Amino acid sequence: MSNVSVRVRYAPSPTGDFHVGGARTALFNYLFARHHGGRFILRIEDTDRKRYNPQALEWLLRGLRYLGLDWDEGPEVGGPYGPYVQTERLELYRGACEELLKRGAAYRCFCTPERLEAVSKAQQEKGLNPGYDRHCRSLDPEEAARRAAAGEAHVIRLKVPLEGEITVHDRIRGDITFQNSILQDAVLMKSDGYPTYHLANVVDDHYMEITHILRGDEWVNSLPLHMHLYRAFGWTPPEMAHLPLILNPTGKGKMSKREERAPDGRLMPVFVRSFEEAGYLPEAMINYLALLGWSYDDKTEIMSRQELIERFTLERVNASPAVWNYQKLDHFNGYYIRQLPVDELARRVLPFLERAGYRVEWNRLLAIVPLIQERITRLSDAAEAADFFFRDELRPYDAAELIPAKGDAALAEAVLRRARQVLAAVEFRREALESALRAEAEAMGVKAGVFFQPVRVACCGRKAAPPLFETLEVLGRETCLKRIGRALELLGKPAAG
Ligand code: GLU
Helix, strand or coil: CCHHHCEEEECCCCCCCCEHHHHHHHHHHHHHHHHCCCEEEECECCCCCCCCCHHHHHHHHHHHHHHCCCCCEECCCECCCCCCEHHHCHHHHHHHHHHHHHCCCEEEECCCHHHHHHHHHHHHHCCCCCCCCCHHHHCCHHHHHHHHHCCCCCEEEECCCCCCEEEEEECCCEEEEEEHHHCCCCEEECCCCCECHHHHHHHHHHHCCCCEEEEEHHHHHHHHHHHHHHHHHCCCCCEEEEECCEECCCCCCECCCCCEECCCCCEECCEHHHHHHHCCCHHHHHHHHHCCCECCCCCCCCCCHHHHHHHCCHHHECCCCEECCHHHHHHHHHHHHHHCCHHHHHHHHHHHHHHCCCCCCHHHHHHHHHHHCCCCCCCCHHHHHCHHHHCCCCCCCCHHHHCCCCCCHHHHHHHHHHHHHHHHHCCCCHHHHHHHHHHHHHHHCCCHHHHHHHHHHHHHCCCCCCCHHHHHHHHCHHHHHHHHHHHHHHCCCCCCC
16 A cells, blocks of 8 residues: 555544544544554534534544644645535535436435334334335436425435345455345435435545545444445445444443443543543553554553554454453553653643642742652642642641551650751751651651651641652741641640740
8 A cells, every 4th residue: 555645534523522432533543644654634524413512623623632633634724625524515415416316326305204204103013124115216306306496395315225235345344244125225415405424424535535434333334325325426435444342341331421420439531521631641541542442462551652653553453342441541641640751740730730729839849740740640639649738728637647556646746846846957958857857766766657657647637648858848847847836736735835
């Protein structure tokens, strides 16, 4: 295959939120295009006006940008095959329909919705599959054209062959054969003058010179119809590749289209913007999504965008469904967070801290980030993991936390008093803090770990916190002394003395 010739498209319908399933389809198209040095095209399939949602396009474009799936042709960037929004191409579909009518491959149908309903009801009652009874297929085309010209409402339908079968080769699933007898004379043009998905999709793929169609498995059933359409036009269809389904984490059923809560109360995101809001890195998303139905060698998991582009081939796309796994994504995200240079991670967590209402000073943030880098899985975790750096008042904690496991309140109090004395005088640098506090523990005759716990809880409000001395250094003398004072109050002792 000549490299420059590859043209693939992601062709979403803007009906709702941008789902990760769609993102996976977009990614596979993107990787395939980049691997072959081809073009990745974004086309908006918005001819279903009833399901159109004006916000969907915004979510989609934002989601693609967040993931870094930059398109070579499409909305906002333009291109030589535009426009890339179907409602701006209506004339093309109308002309295509005329052509099919002229070829005798399509016909006008004047059946009313009421009649269609009555037909399918009668079929159901007879135990037959409901569908159109082809009532208008035998109308005289000239008569039909006259009625249409007189303004009678109608749709245009494809005349599918009544017998025989059609075999389609799918690059992932192999040959798939469909019996023509099960097909419907699908509507191509609706009475509102808008094409259906089938017509617009086929016409655009042809005129946009799409070479490969990579799309979700749910479109397999449309294949025979599309193939008959290509034949009716006398066009060569693109190569087909239907990507495997994505299943729910349980492995049962298709991945949810809605966001639900896990048993532990945590929201399980399924929309791209929710992953962005939770602080999943695009690097992790791309890596994770690439493995949903594709693999490199059955063991390599972590791969950069560049490696994915170099390695992606349709031959390694699996036909069987992929199971969504939040833990794996979290693992990837934690990994990529730890790989980031400190200033880059600082840049990425900053909006999350600001959203939590914290006033963040850049240089201080650069000191804090290394302390939380190992401790967060998602960027949004930073607000919680680092809250004691930003809050004036610590989040309320239980005084019992101040008391070391093999000690009592008196010990905690004694430690805190001694620590306060040390911290009032010592130089506030990691090394100085460490040696002074260790020396004090020794002088007091308690283990370092025992000594550090009340100090840590007093200053951070929790037992599990970043390394103590670095943390104290960033907090600074004034804050540490004030918080130790509070802790002593909490232990039921007055702060003075
Ligand atoms: N508009 C269809 C969708 O929303 C496109 C399917 C296809 O790629 O042919 O998924």
